[in-house]
Amino acid sequence: MAKSNQLVVSAHHAIPRYQQIARQLKQAISDGELVAGSRLPSSRTMALELGVARATVENAYGELVAQGWLERRGQAGTFVSPSATSGANNVANTSSQPQGAPRPFQMGLPALDGFPRALWARMMGRRLRLQTRYDLMLPEANGESTLRQAIADYLRFSRSIDCQPEQVFITAGFQAAMRLVVHTLAKPGDGIWLEDPGYRYVRPVFAEAGMALHPVPVDNEGMQIDYGLGHFPDARFALVTPAHQSPLGVALSLARRHQLLDWAAANQSWVIEDDYDSEFRYHGKPLPPIKSLDGPQRVIYAGTFSKSLFPALRVAWLVVPQQQVEAFSQHTHYLPCTAPLLIQQTIADFLREGHFWRHLKKMRLCYSERRVWLEQALQQQGFDVVPQAGGIQLVMRVSGDDRALVAKAREAGLAVQALSDWRMVSKGEGGILMSFTNLTSMAMALKVAQQLRDAIF
Ligand SMILES: Cc1ncc(COP(=O)(O)O)c(C=O)c1O
Helix, strand or coil: CCCCCCCCCCCCCCCCCCHHHHHHHHCCCHCCCCCCCEECCCHHHHHHHHHCHHHHHHHHHHHHHHHCCEEECHHCCCEEEEHHHHHHHHCCCCCCCCCCCCCCCCCCCCHHHHCCCCHHHCCCCCCHCCCCCHHHHCCCCCCCCHHHHHHHHHHHHHHCCCHHHHHEEEEECCCCCCCCHHHHHHHCCCCCEEEECCCCCHHHHHHHHCCCCEEEECCEEECCHHHHHHHHHCCCEEECCCCCCCCCCCCCCCCHHHHHHHHHHHHEEEEEEEECCCCCCCCCCCCCCHHHCCCCEEEEEEEEECCCCCCHCCCCCEEHHHHHHHHHHCCCCCCCCCCCCHHHHHHHHHHHHHHHHHHHHHHHHHHEEEEEEHHHHHHCCCCCEECCCCCEEEEEEEECHHHHHHHHHHHCCCCCCCCHCCCCCCCCEEEEECCCCCCCCCHHHHHHHHHHHHHCC
């Protein structure tokens, strides 16, 4: 079994502890100290040895599994992936793909071929030429004012959210947004309801802040609010993805949206609404965002341009209640927005000049087509796809150990993920998560669906 006693974890390091662990493990694999097939200590043992929470080790392992460095083999444990020694990126790169191209089924990406890069380059060039010497000064800590205004306008029309630009805080990505919320509103020991299964990459932000992570199960109406009320009534926060639950894709029902808001109002708690891919809905009428129902002013709303434009921007935003603007502004003095000014200005122009609307319209059509391609291709291979009204990923049900199936698929270069890896404590049917956004033809969908079948059966 691989040893963990050479790893060093420091609470005073600038990078979070789970990343310190992940980096050192990657290094050890690259250096050949950990060879393919070595078993890692269980997360419990590793956590005890390093003096960190078990969740911290789980997060490090989870990240390396997602990147292809490690693989989980059910009860047997976590192992260095057989092909990891040549670098995680190589694990899933098929020889026909250009360097750096998305791997088949890779999640978290919009359609890279659909973004108007020439227009973007022109707009950025124009912005650069328009900048004055005053643009060389430190930008506003809570984000560029024209972008905050453009987001407030966009939210009013598209999401019925009534907010002023000073309520908008631009951040360098969603995790940075969550860090700002935690620094401004949370203290160690505060409880937070998290969807289980749910978006795993944000958990470390809350864990590192010493918060208590409360898993709340999800059913076909979204987070089970009754469960949260019954088990963790005094939590200070609830983080939800109401538009399309991540990763199951279900919408939080209207009744539960009201129930959540009533709890937050009565308990003086905060609802964090992660509206990350609400732009993509293909049929049915969308439900109102919780923020648009927020009479009691208990909702912190989070959005991102990662899916609606592209992830390399790393630009997200928060809308906070008017009464919290001062507190959030204070905290941006030491957690300032680090998104580059030129990027923020160009996004603002893109929104104000109508390109954003046009782009979203085009992408909705593109995704509804690509989704159908993949759904049909998977069904032809006998897979059981779970129907969903929106979002940019698909889930299919599988029987048996989804982690083991996913490990086989990843060995074949397919970047699918196991639903079990997104769970905290919940038990439930196995699933395989995948994206369709970069499948550029039905023929390609058929080919990868066939590859998936060949890899796992
Ligand atoms: C559930 C969820 N929330 C938020 C985000 C956005 O994160 P970021 O803005 O850091 O790309 C993602 C990205 O995949 C996500 O899946």
